[in-house]
Amino acid sequence: MEQIEFRGVTKSFSKGRDKVVAVTNINLAIPKGSFLSITGESGSGKSTLLRMIAGIERPSAGTIYVKDVDLWGLRYFKRRRFCKETFAQMHRMIDVRRYKTALDMVTRELPKSMDKAAKRAKALDMLDRVGLANRASNQPAKLSGGELRRVALARALATERPIVLAEEPTGQVDPSTAKALLTLIREINSQSGTTFLVVTDSEALAREATRTIRLEEGRIAYDHSRTFSPFTRH
Ligand code: ADP
Numbered sequence: 300m301e302q303i304e305f306r307g308v309t310k311s312f313s314k315g316r317d318k319v320v321a322v323t324n325i326n327l328a329i330p331k332g333s334f335l336s337i338t339g340e341s342g343s344g345k346s347t348l349l350r351m352i353a354g355i356e357r358p359s360a361g362t363i364y365v366k367d368v369d370l371w372g373l374r375y376f377k378r379r380r381f382c383k384e385t386f387a388q389m390h391r392m393i394d395v396r397r398y399k400t401a402l403d404m405v406t407r408e409l410p411k412s413m414d415k416a417a418k419r420a421k422a423l424d425m426l427d428r429v430g431l432a433n434r435a436s437n438q439p440a441k442l443s444g445g446e447l448r449r450v451a452l453a454r455a456l457a458t459e460r461p462i463v464l465a466e467e468p469t470g471q472v473d474p475s476t477a478k479a480l481l482t483l484i485r486e487i488n489s490q491s492g493t494t495f496l497v498v499t500d501s502e503a504l505a506r507e508a509t510r511t512i513r514l515e516e517g518r519i520a521y522d523h524s525r526t527f528s529p530f531t532r533h
């Protein structure tokens with residue numbers, strides 16, 4: 300069964316008397332455990348597509364199913380709760396001044412009902428999964444851009460939600476660091492069964508995912524899947 304399915308989804312915005320069609324008649328099936336990148340030039344509809352999945356932007360026509368639920372058929376509060384349980388957002392910008400350490404950044408994503416020791420253990424485990432176990436007690440301001448991106452990934456994973464949404468997760472880091480982040484996501488994706496949807500305007504980065512759709516003027520111009528050799532753990 301598909302985890303996310305678009306059926307004839309169109310989104311238009313009215314600009315004064317004009318109508319801007321952001322996304323046109325999208326049909327798309329995304330199975331559980333996918334690592335899908337969404338690419339295309341600026342204005343091609345990438346963000347609109349992701350925002351419709353995230354429950355933020357309502358389609359003008361068509362239906363989006365998430366885990367067999369007609370997402371936009373839900374009423375506001377139900378939809379909000381459903382999205383909160385289903386999606387983890389990997390934020391590009393985190394206000395680091397709010398946190399004392401890298402560990403603290405992850406811990407605060409965990410449920411309030413967890414006790415302190417369990418939170419700490421879990422947050423350390425998440426930092427370990429993104430290769431930052433030795434940075435746990437670092438002040439966020441002393442982490443590099445690439446390390447902060449990985450903390451953002453650890454935070455998303457800590458929520459244990461089945462689908463991670465990331466809008467330009469590699470913003471403001473150099474190309475090799477960006478590529479390493481996508482490779483890390485691919486490794487975690489292959490081990491965890493968590494679905495990742497990543498929007499990026501970089502074709503090169505989009506190719507690090509196991510499937511890429513490219514939008515052109517709101518339509519899917521291509522949909523390409525690829526395989527990578529398995530990761531070897533030493
Ligand atoms: P991308 O993320 O690929 O750059 P967007 O999804 O942001 O593209 O935008 C696609 C098109 O929809 C663009 O023409 C954009 O101007 C238009 N658009 C997006 N959001 C709005 C909005 N809230 N109001 C009006 N037009 C919008």
Ligand code: MG
Pocket residue numbers: 345346347
């Ligand atoms: Mg965008």
